[in-house]
Amino acid sequence: MSNIKIGGVGAYLPPLVVTNNKISELVPTNDEWILERTGIKERRISEGENTSDIATKASKLALERAGVKGEDLDLIIVATITPDMFIPSVACLVQSELKADNAAAFDISVACSGFVYALETAKALMKSLDYKNALIIGAETLSKVVDWTDRSTCILFGDGGGAAVLVRDEKQGIINSYLKSEGKKGDALTIGAVDFNTPFASEKNIKNKNIVMNGREVFKFATSAIVRAIDGVLEGTGISLDEIKYIVPHQANMRIIDYVARKLELDIDKFYLNLDTTGNTSSASVPIALNEMYEKNLIKEGDKLLLVAFGGGLSYGATIIEW
Numbered sequence: 001m002s003n004i005k006i007g008g009v010g011a012y013l014p015p016l017v018v019t020n021n022k023i024s025e026l027v028p029t030n031d032e033w034i035l036e037r038t039g040i041k042e043r044r045i046s047e048g049e050n051t052s053d054i055a056t057k058a059s060k061l062a063l064e065r066a067g068v069k070g071e072d073l074d075l076i077i078v079a080t081i082t083p084d085m086f087i088p089s090v091a092c093l094v095q096s097e098l099k100a101d102n103a104a105a106f107d108i109s110v111a112c113s114g115f116v117y118a119l120e121t122a123k124a125l126m127k128s129l130d131y132k133n134a135l136i137i138g139a140e141t142l143s144k145v146v147d148w149t150d151r152s153t154c155i156l157f158g159d160g161g162g163a164a165v166l167v168r169d170e171k172q173g174i175i176n177s178y179l180k181s182e183g184k185k186g187d188a189l190t191i192g193a194v195d196f197n198t199p200f201a202s203e204k205n206i207k208n209k210n211i212v213m214n215g216r217e218v219f220k221f222a223t224s225a226i227v228r229a230i231d232g233v234l235e236g237t238g239i240s241l242d243e244i245k246y247i248v249p250h251q252a253n254m255r256i257i258d259y260v261a262r263k264l265e266l267d268i269d270k271f272y273l274n275l276d277t278t279g280n281t282s283s284a285s286v287p288i289a290l291n292e293m294y295e296k297n298l299i300k301e302g303d304k305l306l307l308v309a310f311g312g313g314l315s316y317g318a319t320i321i322e323w
């Protein structure tokens with residue numbers, strides 16, 4: 001069997017629910033403002049579980065549903081911008097927990113577009129190296145990098161993880177992808193890493209290690225990037241938007257999705273939305289949504305879904321899958 005499909009999905013959200021009212025105890029904001037500007041009511045925040053813990057829990061569920069054992073995995077890719085450490089990668093930490101001793105494991109950093117990029121990367125590697133099973137994860141503990149004194153960003157983000165197991169199949173389950181980046185706009189959304197502060201540096205380069213965002217710039221980018229990605233991924237496939245049962249967008253902001261729905265003249269119900277309860281979980285948002293849809297029995301075999309994401313980089317992309 002030369003084709004590849006999603007054989008199982010799983011997700012894990014930390015148990016602590018943080019409501020908008022709770023955030024209004026930390027910064028000058030209120031539930032009404034946050035709900036009206038973003039659509040977010042609450043998010044889950046980790047009390048100490050790190051990205052690899054969350055990724056492992058999501059993965060165990062996805063593996064069980066796919067009927068694949070850890071030792072049968074040839075590949076593990078984790079999309080994350082909030083790894084436990086630089087080394088080992090989250091993928092290697094997950095590999096160890098799953099006893100997936102036969103797998104190649106690595107992380108990718110594509111911010112909120114990470115899961116879509118990971119899906120196509122895994123498909124390509126499975127084909128070129130003749131792998132049978134792959135595990136793709138989007139997992140984040142964004143609460144570690146949120147500036148909890150900045151009301152314009154701390155209201156937006158949440159923690160969580162989602163996973164998908166890719167298996168061989170007769171039909172092509174991952175039909176087409178469209179992946180793009182606009183590095184020249186990267187300043188609109190940043191998280192600093194290690195400072196360049198050595199005895200040899202000509203100039204100390206101290207960066208803010210929290211999320212810093214130009215919300216309006218990102219908003220403008222997101223609305224046009226989603227439309228371009230949807231058009232781009234459909235092009236040449238012979239598939240029309242009418243044949244797509246659900247668009248599963250990165251869950252960043254309700255107003256972004258509303259704008260896109262109006263622009264494409266689509267009913268808002270065509271978009272699967274859960275950002276009211278998760279907030280923006282970056283690379284985890286699309287697989288968490290897929291898991292919810294699976295658990296709610298919303299997707300049947302043969303249904304076509306269009307996954308679309310955008311975020312830091314700036315980056316964006318879309319993938320059409322058949323369930």
Ligand SMILES: CC(C)(COP(=O)(O)OP(=O)(O)OC[C@H]1O[C@@H](n2cnc3c(N)ncnc32)[C@H](O)[C@@H]1OP(=O)(O)O)[C@@H](O)C(=O)NCCC(=O)NCCS
Nearest residue numbers: 029030033037112151152155215216218219252253310311
């Ligand atoms: C962040 C975002 C919700 C802000 O909404 P906005 O309508 O652009 O608001 P602005 O930043 O222009 O701020 C408007 C006012 O609200 C205030 N404000 C900002 N955050 C606030 C909050 N949480 N509560 C109350 N007031 C707030 C601002 O200080 C500003 O006040 P001022 O007019 O007195 O200066 C919006 O820009 C957005 O969603 N952008 C996309 C972000 C995103 O999705 N990023 C992730 C992509 S992966």
